[in-house]
Structures are given as C-alpha cells and as structure tokens.
Amino acid sequence: MKLTIVTYRDIFLWSERYKENGQPAAALVRLSPKDLADLGIAAGEKLKLTNEEGSIVVDVLAEPKCPSGYGYMPVSPLVNRLTTCRHGKLPNFKHIEVKAEALES
C-alpha cells in the first residue's frame, strides 16, 4: 500500500533526548482504521516503510481521525532515513511517500 507520511512534533520524544538511556518512541506510525484493515494488521503490530531513500520498521497505532492514505509519524532521526530534499525545495517532512508492508508477526 502507498502511504504519505506527515511528521509532527512530539514533546515526549524531545524530552527523552535529555535523559540518559531514554527510550524515545520514534518508531511508530498512526494510521486510519481503514488502512490498518486493508493492510491486514492490528494496532501494535509492525509495518515496514520503504522508499528510494531507505527502509524502517515501525509500530502501528490506530488514529480514527487520520485520513486514509496518510500516516502520522513523530519528527526524529528515524523518519529522516526516509526524507529527502529536492533542489530549491524544503525537505519533504510533511509529504514523505512510502510503500507500507505488514511484517509477519
């Protein structure tokens, strides 16, 4: 399934940077229940997100108000494995096109 990832700021993730051995929950994506059903996975399971820049594995959360075809991820170095910046443009932090695949649990 094709998804467009939109990043957002997460205060908990920011705060974890200032803790030793903090466990920032950067590896998560929030999807609509419809997209979860179409992917055949449940909240808490893992999803692989891939594009030309790289590939990451994230936990899935259900967000009822997320529009289908989109996913929300917190800003972090992890999601920056998928981001890019075309000439003369801003980085695509708010519009990251990926292929989403459910991982075997």
Added chain:
Amino acid sequence: MSAGEMVCTACSCLCDDIEIEIENGRIVSMEKACRKGTAFFFGSENERLRTVHLVDGKQVDTDQALAAAAGLLSRARRPLVFGMDNASLEAQRQGIELARMLGAVLDDSSSFCQGKLTHDILTGTLPSCTFDQIHDSDLIIYWGSNPHNAQPRHLSRFSLYAHRKYHEMGATRYVTMAVVDVRESETAGAGVAHRFFRILPGEDSNFIAAIIEGIKGNPVRKDASGFLKLLKQSRHCVIFAGLGLTYSLDNDFSLFYEMLKHLGGWMKTFVIPMSGHYNVRGFNYSLYNATGCVNKVNFAGGAVSHGDEFSLLEQVKNRAADCLLIVGADPFSSLPISVLKHLDGVPLVTLDPFRTATTEASSVVLGVSLTGLESGGTAMRMDGTTVTLMPAKWTDKQSDVQILERLKELLRP
C-alpha cells in the same frame, strides 16, 4: 541554597518566570517550567549528556581544542558557518563577525523553517505584533502549529489563557481560538480550540485560495466558508504561523499574503511565526542588521552575497563546503540522512553544551556552558521582544561567546 527566577531557553517562548533553587551547585527544584524546560535543565546536570572538548574523539583542554578548530577553519577554502539559533545575541554577533572574517557562507535553520516570514516582518512587508498586543485581539489562529508539543506554555502564558478578555465559559467569550491543521492535535482537539478546521496534508494553498474566493463573494467549499464567517466576525486577529503552513506552502507565502491583503479591508491581522529554537528570531535580526539578509549569505571575497545556493541544504547537497563550523545546532538529528551523507569526509567543528548526533560526527567539539542556566546574555523571543538571560548557577565551562571570541583571535589575519 540560592533561589531566584530565570529565563528558560528550551524554546522561543523564553518564559522569564521560571523559579529555580540551586543547592551545592545542583538544581533541587524548578517551578513553572514545562516538560521541555524541566527535561532540558535537569538533563544539563547529567555530565554524561554534556560535551567536553574533543579532537578526533579524544578529550583535550580548551587551548588544544581551539587550536584544532582554528587549524581546520584556516585551512578550509570554502568554510560554512551554521546555526547560532541556540546562542545568545552576543554569541551571534561574534559568530557573524567570525564568518565574515573567514569569508564563509553563513546560514541557520531559518532557511528551512520560518526565515521567510521573519524576513518579511523585519522588512515591514508582513504585519506582526508582540505578545502584549495579543490582548487587543478577538481571534487567535494557530495555523499548522501545535504549541502543546512545540511551545508548551504558549497558550497559558502568552495567548488564549493569558488573554485579558478570555472567558472560560464560551457563551460570553470575547476571544475565539481557531486551529487550522492536518491533524487533530492536542491544541486542535480536547476542548482547547473553539473551532478546528481540518484540511488534508498539502491542502493549505487550496484552502487559502477558497477563502480568497469567498471574500470576493464567490461560492466556496464548506470549511472555507465557515472559516471566512469567523474572520468576518473579527476586527483584530493574530495568526500563529507554524511549520505545517510553511512546509505545505513550500515557503511560497504569496497566496497567504494575498489573503491577508483582502482581510485588511475590514480587520487588522498580525502574524507571529512559531519559531522553535530559543533565539532563531534573534539570529535573523542580528544578521539582518549586519548584512540586510536574514540567512543564506556568503562573505567570500569580502563582500556580502545572498541566495538559495547559500542555504545549508544546498551547500551540503552540492558538496560546496569543505569545513563546517556548527554553533548550537544539531542538523544530524533534524535533517534528511539522504542530504547529510554528502558530509562524509567533511570536517565538522561543533560548539554545543550537549552531546548530540552532530557532536558525535564532529572532528572537533567545543563543550560550552548552557546559556540561560550557566551563562547570561540577551535573546529575542519569537515575537521580537528582547529578553535578558541571567545565569542561575556557576560553571567552569566557557560560554559560546567566549569560545567564539577566542576562535576569532586565533584566526585573525
């Protein structure tokens, strides 16, 4: 034990009412700070999170670190200075002079954040106001921003809940708060915003175009019609423009400005960029005063030139710089890895109070004091107000101002 008030430098709100108690050189309590502020300052007490002076990963003294930094910068043919958004106005002035002395390219995060809006405010193109003037407003709009996570005390200290005419009971309220966003964030939902206009990602320009059509009297989509109705009830509106808006418009605010121009027919509208780093507005101000530009400048050949090719992103992608001096910034945590990979083999000299992904990648690290807690100065809040920072605790670390001054002395021709 000592107790007093300090200014928080964890974000560009620069909250100046933080109550702090210090005992035996350690913070024992901190009142009124948000989650960001407390994490930032209590985190600074953990020496394992702090920087020491390093050259190629080995701890050295200040003189050795400065000599190594000066050596790299003096040998560079195309040096680039980046950052200073987390540095005082005094450090920024030193950094700008240093960049000029080196003939370097100079840029900060505003080139991929809110620099365009701040430039237009400084040049008088875009009407803006201070936090104090928010009390005259009857409509507050957070557009593409979620202060709950990015500037946590913004609502309670400066905007809605601090508004002199705010009534918790909506029936009698004088001031309305609306949110335009792609996500029902904590600011947009949970009973915080009075009105929430949800748009699809990347749809801001379509939404703005529809508002303009509505102003002209043409039929428009339902959400734009509702937004316009809200605007028509207002006489004084403050828009807090967030990165969501900037990125959706890809830094092209022409349609947004056209909308503001139309709104000027019946109401006053002011825009305040929701800046992140505590002194990014100050950097734009300092550089504008020095060069007439807010970012993306080149001092090569003793002149000042300006252009998109001098942004950090373009410089790195084009492998244009052969040495980077990074001051109070962490691009390795915030930028695409597909861009950063072009820095392989490029020596980095970094000044920062904290260990970061960028200090880990640096050839030379200069550990400095934490401005606001351990050293003082002045900084500019996101609304353009200058705030004085007074150190609350002693440190043996030198400030970024002192380090940059010494670096300048070493590099002076």
